[in-house]
Amino acid sequence: MGKVDLRERHIETDVLCIGGGIAGLMGAIRAAEGGAKVIVAEKSNALYSGSGGMGNDHFMCYIPEVHGPDIEPIIADFQRGQQGGLRPRIFVQTWFERSHEIVKLWHQWGIPMKYNGQYEFAGHGFPGDVLTNLHYAGKEQKKILAREAEERGAEILNRTMCFDLLHENGVVGGVMGVNTQEDELVVIKAKAVIVGTGSVMRLYPASTPARMFNTRLCPTCVGDGRAMAYRAGAELASMEVPMIRCGPKYMAKAGKATWAGVLRDPSGKPVGPFVDKPNNKYGDPVVDVYQDIFIDYKKTGRGPIYMDCDGLSDEELAYMLFWLRHEANTPLLNHLEEEGIDIRKNPVEFTTYEYELFPRGGVLYNERSEASLPGLFAAGDEFFGGISGAAVFGWIAGESAATYVAGRGYVSDAAIESRASENRNLFSRLRERQDGPDWQEANTLLQQLMWDYAGPVRSKTFLEAGLSALLRLRQKAYHGMIAGNAHELMRALEVLNLIELGELTFLAALERKETRGKHNRVDYPFTNPLLEKLLVVKKVNGKPVMEWREMRR
DSSP states (O other): OOOOOOEEEEEEEEEEEEOOSHHHHHHHHHHHHTTOOEEEEOSSOTTTOSTTTTOOOEEEOOOHHHHOSOOHHHHHHHHTSTTGGGSOHHHHHHHHHHHHHHHHHHHHHTOOOOBTTBOEEOSSSOTTSOOOEEEOOOTTHHHHHHHHHHHTTOEEEOSEEEEEEEEETTEEEEEEEEESSSSEEEEEEEEEEEEOOOOBOSSSOOSSTTOTTOOSSOTTOBOHHHHHHHHHTOOEEOTTOOBOOEEETTSOOSOGGGOOSEEEOTTSOBSSSSOSSOOTTTOOTHHHHOTTHHHHHHHTTOOOEEEEOTTOOHHHHHHHHHHHHHTTOHHHHHHHHHTTOOTTTSOEEEEEOOOBOTTTSEEOOOTTOBOSSTTEEEOGGGSSOSHHHHHHHHHHHHHHHHHHTTTOOOOOHHHHHHHHHHHHHHHHHHHHOSSOOOHHHHHHHHHHHHHHHHSSSBOHHHHHHHHHHHHHHHHHHHHHOOOSSHHHHHHHHHHHHHHHHHHHHHHHHHHOOSOBTTBOBTTSOSOOGGGOSEEEEEEETTEEEEEEEOOOO
16 A cells, blocks of 8 residues: 555644534533533544434433432332442432433423423333333434534534543543544544543444444444543443343344334243233333343244234334334334335344443443543443433533633643654554455454353353453554555554453453353352442553442442
């Protein structure tokens, strides 16, 4: 490829939001309202980017006029669930207390948060439960939030991938990245940085491995924020405990809780005890408590498992399809329509999707959205799953960042040049190499290593063997991978970030000597109540350091 001229562009702002998803845009709106100069750096296009880019249909919240004046049962119910142990009570309380504020704002801005004039709660619950997931029509949410950010003076830099945080004496002060369409290095000085880069896809093989972008959530959300925060010295937590989700087989889509049918085995028998006929209010919640059901039914030959919507009335079917389209299931529904498939007559096979770090592992931030480094804030799927968490803590991050920047200066030019020199060399080497593996080869090998050695079966010997192979992959990727253009450079940098997170997953999985959730240590087959703690990792003197931390209930 020869010599590539990497131009440089330097920008200054008060608050930089890395990621133009829900968290980033909410942070930008609120920081701009607080008087800060704001830039949103988005590696694709903020109108459609992120896991909420094509819509959402559930927003977890507490609304006093629906749930009553006592918030305590809502908090207690959440803390009993799968995410409850990841956050202290004050974090959960802050989230729910401020959720109604965001619901009202979104409705005011033009995102329909009511259905037929009322708040409509459905899904993600069991018959008899108090439901906390609000149905809302979020298909246009990104366009609306981007408009609100720009109306308040925030500047959106699309096609800008942030790769490396600028920092000086432990204080974060900007970012270095690349233009994803042109050979240009972008340096953004900022007095505060909000990371909101979403979940971690493409670390493990997709449910259709030959199509790695066939993922439940946005496939360009690959943990960039986690990787750059870790390299800067910020704390990450729970990198060892993945989660799995489910949905239609071969076309990975979110929205399980909107499907109103009953999950049945091939003989027509319900696989769970909760429902025996379609129900728009609850769907079939068996997979919320039995995530391994699809795996177990396959192992024992009792599957496949089908989502059976037979029995829905025309009105009930229309209701379900309305919400599925707002949950970005339009391609699936269009396919069924093109093929002439009536989902009331033809049950849809469901399956388990790939391992996700969302919402288990990521940047550790508190109820004020503060990460462990001064000047760094985080929100949303960086380490707390769901559209509601992204919206609420993005809003809080904007408040905190706008307050933080008052009277502060920028990092020094010397600190910038130190990082700039290292990154220039990396970017140039990737672009100028004549021969070598591309990002797809590296990403595919990484996924295979993660699945084979840190997948459903984990043990000391497997984890150590996998870690050794991954470290060799990292060396080959840094010293041999090629990028034929600016777009491929972005993809290559994504893979380097994924490899970083893969290493942390191996190390944390070795440290957690027990079985917990989808972290299945066959050499430690039981859940140890003494290890009901957060496993925190950060980089100290160039090496990962682990710390066990009590969870403040």
